[in-house]
Amino acid sequence: MNVISLFNGMGTLRQAFADMNIKVDKYYSSEIKPYAIELQQHHFPDVIQVGNIENWKDWDIDWKTIDFIGSGSPCQDLSAAGKRAGINGSRSSLFFTFVEILEHVKKLNPNVKFLQENVGSASKKDVGIMSRALGVYPVRINSSLVTAQQRDRYYWTNIRTKQTMFDTVTDIPQPKDRKIMFKDIITDGQVQKVKANALLEGDHKTFVKDSIKEDKYIKSRINKGKQSANIVYVDKDNHTCLNTGRGKSGTQRYLKHRNDTTGMVTLIYEENEELRVKTNTVKGYDVMTENDCLDLSFPTSKTRRGRVTKGKAPCLMQSNNSLFTLKDKKVRTVNKIEMCRLQGFPDDYCDILSKAKAGSLLGDGWTLPVIIHILSFMEKVNKS
Numbered sequence: 001m002n003v004i005s006l007f008n009g010m011g012t013l014r015q016a017f018a019d020m021n022i023k024v025d026k027y028y029s030s031e032i033k034p035y036a037i038e039l040q041q042h043h044f045p046d047v048i049q050v051g052n053i054e055n056w057k058d059w060d061i062d063w064k065t066i067d068f069i070g071s072g073s074p075c076q077d078l079s080a081a082g083k084r085a086g087i088n089g090s091r092s093s094l095f096f097t098f099v100e101i102l103e104h105v106k107k108l109n110p111n112v113k114f115l116q117e118n119v120g121s122a123s124k125k126d127v128g129i130m131s132r133a134l135g136v137y138p139v140r141i142n143s144s145l146v147t148a149q150q151r152d153r154y155y156w157t158n159i160r161t162k163q164t165m166f167d168t169v170t171d172i173p174q175p176k177d178r179k180i181m182f183k184d185i186i187t188d189g190q191v192q193k194v195k196a197n198a199l200l201e202g203d204h205k206t207f208v209k210d211s212i213k214e215d216k217y218i219k220s221r222i223n224k225g226k227q228s229a230n231i232v233y234v235d236k237d238n239h240t241c242l243n244t245g246r247g248k249s250g251t252q253r254y255l256k257h258r259n260d261t262t263g264m265v266t267l268i269y270e271e272n273e274e275l276r277v278k279t280n281t282v283k284g285y286d287v288m289t290e291n292d293c294l295d296l297s298f299p300t301s302k303t304r305r306g307r308v309t310k311g312k313a314p315c316l317m318q319s320n321n322s323l324f325t326l327k328d329k330k331v332r333t334v335n336k337i338e339m340c341r342l343q344g345f346p347d348d349y350c351d352i353l354s355k356a357k358a359g360s361l362l363g364d365g366w367t368l369p370v371i372i373h374i375l376s377f378m379e380k381v382n383k384s
Helices: 012-019 034-043 053-058 092-108 124-134 211-223 251-262 336-342 355-363 368-375
Strands: 002-006 026-030 068-071 113-119 139-142 152-157 161-163 168-170 268-271 274-278 285-288 293-295 307-309 323-327 330-333
Touching (some): 002 012, 002 092, 012 034, 034 355, 053 092, 068 092, 092 113, 092 124, 113 124, 113 368, 152 168, 152 368, 285 307, 336 355
Parallel strands (some): 002 026, 002 068, 068 113
Antiparallel strands (some): 139 152, 274 285, 293 307, 293 323, 323 330
């Protein structure tokens, strides 16, 4: 089998074929992010990098030999998290380049299979435009069925279709619910602190790159009465306090002073033996438990502050959104292993990358178990 993967990202399609023991003779990857290419070549050195999709007519490919085309065209103009420029936006319009490639290959190999993915929050108008361009309507699958993450996506494919009264539709059934909850994927042990610094009782902050030394330093300040034990994390750039407790006498007055002078916002606090997160709801807060995930991607927004997702994690995003977990009364950022698990990858899959780079690729990528589920309906595959 020869494959072209457009907008290849971290190479989920290639990993899916490997996990299914589907023999891939040549795998062409179109990707421009250096660290995405680095990760792909680390796991599969035989992948052939062909570069920017906009230069596809110059690629050295025997097009008639292509059996499968994968495409995860950019969603930035379609997503509810974006500016909603639509399918004709500067990024998402690259979908039509995928259509050009697909039509080119179809002329040489009418039996070529394809898989196209995009966000579930795309407008009905844009979904209709894409469906008519591909000649098939999509199936909508939420990754929450196979992982601990809420990730609603459309999948267009001709792997298996059915004809309705008016249209051809993707005929991939929903995967079986594995009932994986967020609390099931949380790790134990030391968590690396990345670009985090403690908010001290004195009029300064500190950032110690060695997380073990940082923990010891903070504990020593707690013992000396110079550090509030319940303040666990502060965003260095936005001065956003994420968790405050009663602490020593005067702590709350101090935080209020910091808020008045530096614009710091207290989003997480303890009250009535509950860990509460400020929200834009009528009640004004959500209660966070160890079963929940917290998204603080927009800490200073008046409409999008803390968002507590019950039982599951919210959708990982390319922007590497700030997700938090609660364990033993401690709030901390979701780590790299947990992000891999949210997308169904092995714990060590992104070991060669920093947390920020791994989060960017995972947030922009495909959910591995969903892709395996879809590919499982291919009638004829060559297995190694």
